[in-house]
Amino acid sequence: MTPSEQNDSRRTSGWMGIQRGHQARPGEWLAEKFIFLVSLSAILMVLLIFLFVAREALPVFLGQTDTALVKKPIPPDDLDKLSPAKLEAYLEITPEQFAKMTKANLHDLMEMKVEEQDDVPEKFRNDPDAHINTTEWKYLVQPHQWKGYDKPEYIWQPVGEIKKFNIIPLVVGTLKVTLIGLLFAVPLAVGAAIYVSQLARPRFREFLKPAIELLSGIPSVVVGFFALLVMATVLQSLFHYQTRLNAFVAGLALGFAVIPVIFSIAEDALTSVPRTYTQAALALGASRWQTAWQIVLPAALPGVFAAAVLGFGRAIGETMIVLMVCSASVMSWSVFDSARSITTTIAAEMAEAVSGGPHYRILFMLGALLFAATFISNMIGDLVIHRFKNKLEGKK
Amino acid sequence: MNTLTPPEYLPEPPSSSPTTRHFRAEKFDFWSFFFSGLTGLATLFIIGILVTILLNIIVNGWSAISWHFVSTIPKKDFFDANTTGVLPMIVGTSFRVIVMTIFVIPVGVITAIYLTEYAANTSNVTRIIRAAVNNLAGVPSIVFGLFGLGFFINFVGKHMDALLHNPTAVWGQPALIWASLTLAVMTLPVVIVATEESLKAIPPGLREASLALGATKLETILKIVLPQALPGIMTGGILAVSRAAGEVAPILFTGVAYYMASLPQHLSDQFMDLGYHVFVLSTQSPNIEQTRPILYATVLVLLILTFALNIVAILIRARVRKKLRALG
Amino acid sequence: MAETLIPKPATSAASGAAAKTATPLIDIDKVSLYYGASKALKSISLKLEEKVVTAFIGPSGCGKSTLLRCLNRMNDLIDNVRIEGSMRIGGHNIYDPNVDVIELRKRVGMVFQKSNPFPKSIYENVAYGLRLHGVKSKADLDARIEESLTASALWDEVKDRLHSSALGLSGGQQQRLCIARAIAIKPEILLMDEPASALDPIATSRVEDLILDLKKEFTIVIVTHNMQQAARISDQTAFFYIGELVEYGATQKIFTNPAQKRTEDYVSGRFG
Numbered sequence: 001m002t003p004s005e006q007n008d009s010r011r012t013s014g015w016m017g018i019q020r021g022h023q024a025r026p027g028e029w030l031a032e033k034f035i036f037l038v039s040l041s042a043i044l045m046v047l048l049i050f051l052f053v054a055r056e057a058l059p060v061f062l063g064q065t066d067t068a069l070v071k072k073p074i075p076p077d078d079l080d081k082l083s084p085a086k087l088e089a090y091l092e093i094t095p096e097q098f099a100k101m102t103k104a105n106l107h108d109l110m111e112m113k114v115e116e117q118d119d120v121p122e123k124f125r126n127d128p129d130a131h132i133n134t135t136e137w138k139y140l141v142q143p144h145q146w147k148g149y150d151k152p153e154y155i156w157q158p159v160g161e162i163k164k165f166n167i168i169p170l171v172v173g174t175l176k177v178t179l180i181g182l183l184f185a186v187p188l189a190v191g192a193a194i195y196v197s198q199l200a201r202p203r204f205r206e207f208l209k210p211a212i213e214l215l216s217g218i219p220s221v222v223v224g225f226f227a228l229l230v231m232a233t234v235l236q237s238l239f240h241y242q243t244r245l246n247a248f249v250a251g252l253a254l255g256f257a258v259i260p261v262i263f264s265i266a267e268d269a270l271t272s273v274p275r276t277y278t279q280a281a282l283a284l285g286a287s288r289w290q291t292a293w294q295i296v297l298p299a300a301l302p303g304v305f306a307a308a309v310l311g312f313g314r315a316i317g318e319t320m321i322v323l324m325v326c327s328a329s330v331m332s333w334s335v336f337d338s339a340r341s342i343t344t345t346i347a348a349e350m351a352e353a354v355s356g357g358p359h360y361r362i363l364f365m366l367g368a369l370l371f372a373a374t375f376i377s378n379m380i381g382d383l384v385i386h387r388f389k390n391k392l393e394g395k396k
Numbered sequence: 397m398n399t400l401t402p403p404e405y406l407p408e409p410p411s412s413s414p415t416t417r418h419f420r421a422e423k424f425d426f427w428s429f430f431f432s433g434l435t436g437l438a439t440l441f442i443i444g445i446l447v448t449i450l451l452n453i454i455v456n457g458w459s460a461i462s463w464h465f466v467s468t469i470p471k472k473d474f475f476d477a478n479t480t481g482v483l484p485m486i487v488g489t490s491f492r493v494i495v496m497t498i499f500v501i502p503v504g505v506i507t508a509i510y511l512t513e514y515a516a517n518t519s520n521v522t523r524i525i526r527a528a529v530n531n532l533a534g535v536p537s538i539v540f541g542l543f544g545l546g547f548f549i550n551f552v553g554k555h556m557d558a559l560l561h562n563p564t565a566v567w568g569q570p571a572l573i574w575a576s577l578t579l580a581v582m583t584l585p586v587v588i589v590a591t592e593e594s595l596k597a598i599p600p601g602l603r604e605a606s607l608a609l610g611a612t613k614l615e616t617i618l619k620i621v622l623p624q625a626l627p628g629i630m631t632g633g634i635l636a637v638s639r640a641a642g643e644v645a646p647i648l649f650t651g652v653a654y655y656m657a658s659l660p661q662h663l664s665d666q667f668m669d670l671g672y673h674v675f676v677l678s679t680q681s682p683n684i685e686q687t688r689p690i691l692y693a694t695v696l697v698l699l700i701l702t703f704a705l706n707i708v709a710i711l712i713r714a715r716v717r718k719k720l721r722a723l724g
Numbered sequence: 725m726a727e728t729l730i731p732k733p734a735t736s737a738a739s740g741a742a743a744k745t746a747t748p749l750i751d752i753d754k755v756s757l758y759y760g761a762s763k764a765l766k767s768i769s770l771k772l773e774e775k776v777v778t779a780f781i782g783p784s785g786c787g788k789s790t791l792l793r794c795l796n797r798m799n800d801l802i803d804n805v806r807i808e809g810s811m812r813i814g815g816h817n818i819y820d821p822n823v824d825v826i827e828l829r830k831r832v833g834m835v836f837q838k839s840n841p842f843p844k845s846i847y848e849n850v851a852y853g854l855r856l857h858g859v860k861s862k863a864d865l866d867a868r869i870e871e872s873l874t875a876s877a878l879w880d881e882v883k884d885r886l887h888s889s890a891l892g893l894s895g896g897q898q899q900r901l902c903i904a905r906a907i908a909i910k911p912e913i914l915l916m917d918e919p920a921s922a923l924d925p926i927a928t929s930r931v932e933d934l935i936l937d938l939k940k941e942f943t944i945v946i947v948t949h950n951m952q953q954a955a956r957i958s959d960q961t962a963f964f965y966i967g968e969l970v971e972y973g974a975t976q977k978i979f980t981n982p983a984q985k986r987t988e989d990y991v992s993g994r995f996g
């Protein structure tokens with residue numbers, strides 16, 4: 001049958017042929033469902049990240065971790081009085097292990113715990129610090145006067161006999177480095193965004209924009225390397241400070257990494273201000289910079305603000321640069337002291353932390369904290385941009 | 397009579413609006429000069445930083461790079477400038493990036509297809525997907541590392557070992573596959589956004605033409621839309637690859653090894669990595685002055701890998717954007 | 725009879741033939757269409773005969789394209805569209821849930837206002853639709869492509885460069901290629917939405933000649949802004965005004981002796 005005959009035969013059958021419905025194309029239907037399901041993967045991933053970072057950190061939040069060296073052991077005969085969850089926490093075993101154990105096994109384990117306590121060296125028995133569970137929230141965020149110190153202090157010292165997990169030095173370190181980075185990056189990036197979007201000639205712009213965006217293509221480990229080998233030396237000879245590697249160097253290097261982020265968003269916001277605004281001003285005889293400064297910048301201000309917020313989110317999450325440039329966890333607000341950020345701590349200490357131990361859990365807790373902080377700053381940034389764009393469109 | 401300028405005998409009015417001020421000082425406007433100069437300097441400074449970093453690395457790295465260097469598997473002491481090489485790192489980085497691409501491109505492209513071709517723009521599902529993509533793009537890379545450890549290794553891997561009755565941990569430990577999957581999750585937004593951008597650049601008229609000829613939606617997507625979107629999808633892939641190739645934080649706990657005597661063979665192997673090697677060389681060298689040349693050479697290799705890809709991506713993207721603007 | 729939704733293979737040929745003679749090919753009955761909350765079509769009723777050229781005229785924004793796009797359900801692609809009333813083609817309600825839209829569109833072809841050739845070769849542009857319809861062999865494809873390019877008066881101009889890009893053609897040629905593409909798959913009905921609005925006078929007259937030619941084989945519905953064009957090529961004319969059908973009748977009557985004042989004002993160029 002030739003195609004045209006086929007066509008003719010169809011024609012004589014009238015318009016019945018169109019009545020077949022979706023059942024006629026199961027492939028199409030399946031493909032659509034499949035595409036929809038796959039597209040949910042982004043949501044799934046965000047949920048999984050949240051779930052699994054939080055899962056590993058959960059014992060810290062639930063108060064199930066205990067680092068006290070001297071504990072009052074539970075008499076093995078009290079076995080029946082304890083709930084399974086409590087037993088698991090006390091014996092430091094997983095639910096799967098628990099399920100496999102007989103009562104006799106559990107009893108033995110509890111006796112071992114009692115014996116363990118007998119083995120605790122004499123020097124700890126009288127040491128008040130050894131009785132403390134340092135993973136309690138009180139010790140995580142409040143200063144404490146440890147033995148040998150003459151005043152309460154914030155200390156992060158996850159190795160040693162008494163493990164100290166105060167997270168404040170890390171938070172301070174993160175904020176310090178981040179703020180230095182932003183103080184450096186925001187003016188530069190916004191200035192460049194104004195120049196590129198408003199003042200530069202179009203031919204120039206075509207080249208400047210991708211050039212600045214190229215900066216984001218440099219891996220952060222390379223920026224860190226550059227800061228460590230070149231910048232640190234140059235800056236020290238310029239400013240004559242003591243510690244060669246400090247928060248100042250780390251902050252500047254961090255600035256390099258966030259400049260392209262801030263620039264891109266700010267430039268986008270500035271160019272999305274409708275031409276009609278600027279043309280009206282220019283027609284009135286305002287110069288280019290006056291238009292930029294008095295018309296465009298105020299109109300784009302929310303976008304520029306969002307750029308800074310998103311830059312902040314990027315900066316507190318940056319790891320390798322700070323890890324390479326400075327990493328001592330001293331508690332200090334001084335710019336020229338070293339600083340250790342949250343990201344750095346996780347990166348540097350996860351390898352030595354015992355899987356499932358308190359240190360491991362607290363590192364995950366820090367990760368959850370970081371996730372929450374960037375989540376919030378991204379939400380704010382996106383919301384502001386969204387409103388800004390809507391407003392511009394509404395005005396048009 | 398010129399009504400624009402007031403008679404000379406009148407006192408000068410206070411320069412109220414900048415417009416009038418500008419009108420008067422036509423010859424030299426200090427503020428205009430200052431402002432343009434300042435923002436121009438900021439731009440110049442940023443470009444300067446970029447050029448300085450690149451030149452510094454190229455000049456120092458070029459002299460230290462050699463065929464021997466890129467083709468040698470180093471001994472345990474890889475700080476020795478004469479015998480060291482970066483072959484396992486090049487192989488490791490490429491391997492993990494290729495495996496990542498296999499996972500991220502299909503998922504990212506299909507998601508973008510759903511968002512632009514199927515979903516109603518106003519539906520709640522679309523809004524949530526977009527929010528999730530945005531959010532995923534902002535998650536710090538170290539958190540991806542934690543996620544890889546907590547989910548892929550401690551959950552998926554451990555359960556696989558249990559199911560397969562492996563006597564020792566095979567999957568429940570850092571491995572190439574887990575590092576690649578972690579990176580795939582991390583670069584998913586890159587691929588989605590780039591693909592979406594290129595899908596949106598395709599004139600709706602083409603889709604209508606195809607549908608009006610009696611093509612189904614799927615046929616239209618496969619035969620008309622996707623071929624057109626190919627450059628954009630490539631850009632997305634390249635951007636993802638170049639982003640992932642240089643990332644170190646997400647692989648720290650999920651698969652990278654400080655040293656391995658042989659190249660990675662299986663998905664369950666650990667691997668050496670260029671970026672991580674840069675980190676190791678610059679922070680753990682016993683003698684940084686002696687390590688400096690190989691450090692520069694390693695950085696140069698890494699940059700060539702990531703940067704060359706980036707430039708290609710930027711060029712393709714510029715063309716796609718131009719097309720988009722021409723249509724708008 | 726037309727309510728029968730389940731195909732009955734034994735009687736379908738007979739009932740189809742019966743439907744063809746007993747009822748008009750296209751029967752639009754009290755169709756209203758909403759884009760979200762705004763009503764773009766207000767209870768339109770219209771019957772179109774087979775192998776007749778019908779022109780839709782009216783000031784811009786009055787819903788001509790909207791009604792046209794209802795006929796092959798291209799409006800399904802737009803979010804938030806709601807349609808009331810019934811629209812029958814060959815006796816079958818095309819908005820019935822059982823209707824296969826894909827099959828419908830294969831039989832109700834469309835040419836758009838803005839020519840939209842695929843960024844492929846001229847040959848592939850026409851071959852695309854044919855392949856969708858299962859024409860596979862090279863010989864068949866070649867024959868059908870030559871046939872439709874000839875029918876759209878493009879063959880002589882492009883026969884030497886069938887495999888070069890369609891985007892290299894002039895505007896008028898591109899539009900004729902789009903027509904060739906649409907008629908290659910032999911639809912029964914051809915919908916044309918201002919097919920000549922973007923063309924120069926010479927290209928326009930070629931397209932008009934083409935339409936007069938195609939009339940022998942197809943039922944054509946054409947939207948046009950150009951009164952002379954409507955008068956030249958159409959047998960029937962429908963005049964729309966802000967979503968309403970004001971007048972419908974033989975073209976000659978509409979242009980010489982319209983029943984409605986508004987129609988007269990419009991066709992004589994007093995507004996629009």
Ligand SMILES: Nc1ncnc2c1ncn2[C@@H]1O[C@H](COP(=O)(O)OP(=O)(O)O)[C@@H](O)[C@H]1O
Pocket residue numbers: 759764782783784785786787788789790791802
């Ligand atoms: N996709 C759409 N969404 C919302 N309103 C639309 C859409 N398309 C057309 N309209 C509106 O419907 C009305 C009729 O449009 P249209 O059919 O294109 O008019 P015509 O083709 O007669 O110029 C207009 O008021 C137009 O604004």
Ligand SMILES: [Mg+2]
Pocket residue numbers: 788789790917
């Ligand atoms: Mg129209």
